[in-house]
Amino acid sequence: MIVRIRNTETVEGLFGDWQETMIWSCLQGVMGAVYGEDIPEPRSVIAVIGDFCFCAGKPDGKLLEYYEDSCGREFVIMIPQNEVWGQVIEDRYGSRAERVTRYAIKKEAHVFDRAGLERAVQSLPEGFVLKRIDEQLYHVCRSNKWSRDLVSQYEEYKAYDRMGLGVAVVKDGELVGGASSYTSYREGIEIQIDTKEEYRRRGLAYASGAKLILECLDRGLYPSWDAENWGSVKLAEKLGYHFDYEYPAYRCRGRG
Secondary structure, three states: OEEEOOOHHHOHHHHOOOOOHHHHHHHOOOOOEEEEEOOOOOOEEEEEEOOEEEEEEOOOHHHHHHHHHHHOOOEEEEEEOOHHHHHHHHHHHHHHEEEEEEEEEOOOOOOOOHHHHHHHHHOOOOOEEEEEOOHHHHHHHHHOOOOHHHOOOOOOHHHHHHHOOEEEEEEOOEEEEEEEEEEEEOOEEEEEEEEOHHHOOOOHHHHHHHHHHHHHHHOOOEEEOEEOOHHHHHHHHHOOOOEEEEEEEEEEEOOO
16 A cells, blocks of 8 residues: 655655755655655655656556556656656556656755856846745736746745745736745755746846845755756856756656
């Protein structure tokens, strides 16, 4: 039987040295959950958080079956620990799984140039304003499909105010972009950046990303970055990060 694992210390070793903050969020009990066999020492686990599912330990299709039956969404990004797990995902999802490449960014504690980040903030084009995501902006973010993931993993504003952190780009009172925490863990956040389509390529992501990084540094939090595409890698490097490595992932559709 598959169950939610409450004592995550029993399965930490299965994830090895996987440098992924969303896994840490689950293991720390901050957000998300870990599932595995109902035995004293599980051999196979999945860490589920937001649109992501991380597969670790001994590859076992029963965990993916459990995910679809009990935790499944219309869409999920499956991250296999190795190629064998990748094959299990392909076997389970078949044509509903699209293999893609994602890009890991190095986690380096003292890499950021504050003066450079402050200049990036000042580069925000005239007419645009950066604002902290407060309760009103939190609800605005949730109400728009393009901006929802800036706050979507915090079910209510109280949770976002306690654990999350973000800045919005506003023009003439309208939300047009922002940088925020997709997820949180004890030592930091995982960054999410979104811009309304008609306002892209104007430097809004660059300025808001810089502002969020500075806010994190002021609070002793680490602003972790993981890239979905090469454009995200280049933006991260512009802000002071360094590319680490490519890794495979699967964009999977639900049964419906």
